[in-house]
Amino acid sequence: MVGLSASALREAIVDAKTVLPEYLKRVRVRRRWGIVDARPQSSSGEGQSIGRALSQARLRAGLTVEEVSAATRVRVFIVYAIERDDFTPCGGDVLMRAHIRVIARAVGIDPQPLLEQYDAQCSGPPTSTPVVSLHEAERVPHGAAPAGPWDVSDVKDPDNGRIDLGGLFVPGVEGMELRVEVAGEDIVAATIVLQESAIQLQAFAAPKSEGIWDEVRSEIATGVRTHGGVVDEVEGPLGLELRAQVPVQLPDGREGVQVVRFAGVDGPRWLLRAVISGHAAVQPAAAATLEAVFRDTVVVRGHMAMAPRTPITLTMPHTAQPVGEDTTLDQQSAPPSASTA
Template identity: 70%
Template sequence: MFGRRKKSGSAEDVADEAREAEQVVDELDGTEAADGPRRVNLPPAPRPDGPWDISEVSRPGEGRVDLGGVFVPGVEGMELRVEVAGDAIVAATVVLRDSAIQLQAFAAPKKEGIWGEVRAEIATGITQQGGIIDEVEGPLGWELRAQVPVQLPDGTSGAQLVRFVGVDGPRWFLRGVISGQGAVQPEAAGLLETVFRDTVVVRGEGPMAPRDPIVLKLPNDAQMVPEGVQQEDQETSRFSGGMGQLQRGPEITEVR
């Protein structure tokens, strides 16, 4: 309940009331910007369909690959790759036919989401490179659909279509980068979007600075296969039959 404070007329009370009034104005101004709702520095939104925090799932390893910082859902026919920065594994990429989604988890503030802020930084970086950005509300919430400038094999310039998706959780942020046909045709992205939603994030209780990547690890019985090299015998691997083998993929550049 809120009670009305008695006014004493003192300078201290007047100053307190002025500060409260300024706070209310700031909150109201932040709710609606001139061009629409404010999308940065908001508390994490509800996640009724995932991605999940480890505290929200009773059996995270059931049907998922344990990579330490995240549990990635297993999908029939998929190939799982890991991305390395230095000596640390910081991202996992699920490749499914001619589409892929890269998953990367970061630490985040306790009461404030960072996806709106990260979106703005990604958009700025791509437009500065000559790319085109479209911010839309998609199946996974607010996302960026980008045309990123690339150099084609024949030396000419082209553009790659990419979708950046993200969700804020309790003290963590999960980012997905969808490429291939999943970034072009919505019907090709459905399974990748399901993988993103059903991912479980393990933030841990230790102190981490906001935006620090949540480091991943290989499962105990996994083998690292260099990119482009095929395993001759996958029958003995628990990643066979739809899970694929773990491969070391291209290193990523974190957007800060």
Template identity: 50%
Template sequence: MFGRRRREETSPAPAAEVEQAERAPERESGPWDSGEPYPERERVDLGGMRLPVDSGFEVQLNLAGDHIVGAVVLFEESALQLHAFAAPKRNGIWDDIRAELAQGVRNAGGTAEEREGPFGVELAAQVPADEAPPQPVRYIGVDGPRWFLRAVISGRAALDAGVAATLEGVVRDLVVVRGDEPMAPKEAIELRLPPEARNAVEQRAGQADVPDLNPFERGPEIAEIR
């Protein structure tokens, strides 16, 4: 009896359980690096970024010439703008970028102050707007392994904690795909259309007398003031 019970207690765990334990996230939330374990959920594959999607979201892409460099999530009269950049291997760059942003906002006649947020120190700003009162904007930065993520929350979510929580959840579930190619610090990690969108564009482009289809419009620009 004792021998049988001992064998049962020391029997190896099933391979699936071992693999799940090895792949369990080491942190409670992201943003995640593509090389670490992270929770599964529905995400749009944008190449350099895997963007969480949910009902009620509208996704747009930011263009710099012919290159896709950022994504915008629109939700409840709010915008979450996301850009990922290359960063040094050992040193984060958020402290420097935050200081530059704050100085730029102040030089333009706005206000900016640091405060503690769900992702660490962030910048709460009032950004001047043409023929309108200054607009509240939250600048969030996260230093990752060889990458930096900048998230900018504007609109209703900049003041409404309930709406902001939904957009903050997008940041927590975001996956950054840095890649192994050499990149200069602060160089934008380029994005691409997801496979299903590329297929739609190619199909429409091959049809005569049918205009090209771009399933994403250019997102609202929240300029980085320098």
């Protein structure tokens, strides 16, 4: 089992210099390909819950919840609540309908089907309910990040629009490719490749009493500098993160630099760490969709005792089909890997 030891960190930085690590196993999820690579059945999210339809439309538009809130003047915590089909903070039917209308327009879908769906779910004349206990409504579940990623206990239908990988439910985005990384017999990380960018997701067990991202972030920074790289800690869209420049050897033999972002969020007894590479590491527009994927990922830690920093292992859907190792596309597009950092 690969953990977050100093030796594992060194291996991760070395692996970042390779184009295609030997242990990188690429798979396509055949049955789930409709989630990943097919056009949505309806731009309004037909067949989905209201919150899921709005969330998926936001992902397709490459918008963050904060950007939707700024465009609509709907408070951030209300946007999050609606995307999770929690309408209690909205102040009654009249305001709820108004929120659906403006959010749908902001993310580029027709609000009318969603309004009709809401009316069918909440039959009866519109009511205006006072927003009682506003401070209570703004609270987020204990241990959960206010903007995601989510613990499985905080989500009603984690597999709605997400790919079930056992320890993670990863949102499906049109045009993405899913890859997994294995250590021995265990699948320890999932990588989402979207055009010229990639985000690697890996979850670890953490103590109940405190998070570990601060400590892990410091260790990663030390490892990057030890190997001749440059790293800065910044407040980014995903919270405190590292932006590193790692020395690499280019295909033509020259020395170059690879830019990588390390982000992490502490949840209840887990850490979800992301490594963002490719265009998304340097271009905010390219990063928006992958950052939204990170925020909408659901972690399934389980109830078993696990030592801190133990990777939460993943499983592949039984319909997953390996892709050949010698395909030209994979050789060219595979992002550098940092599987254990």
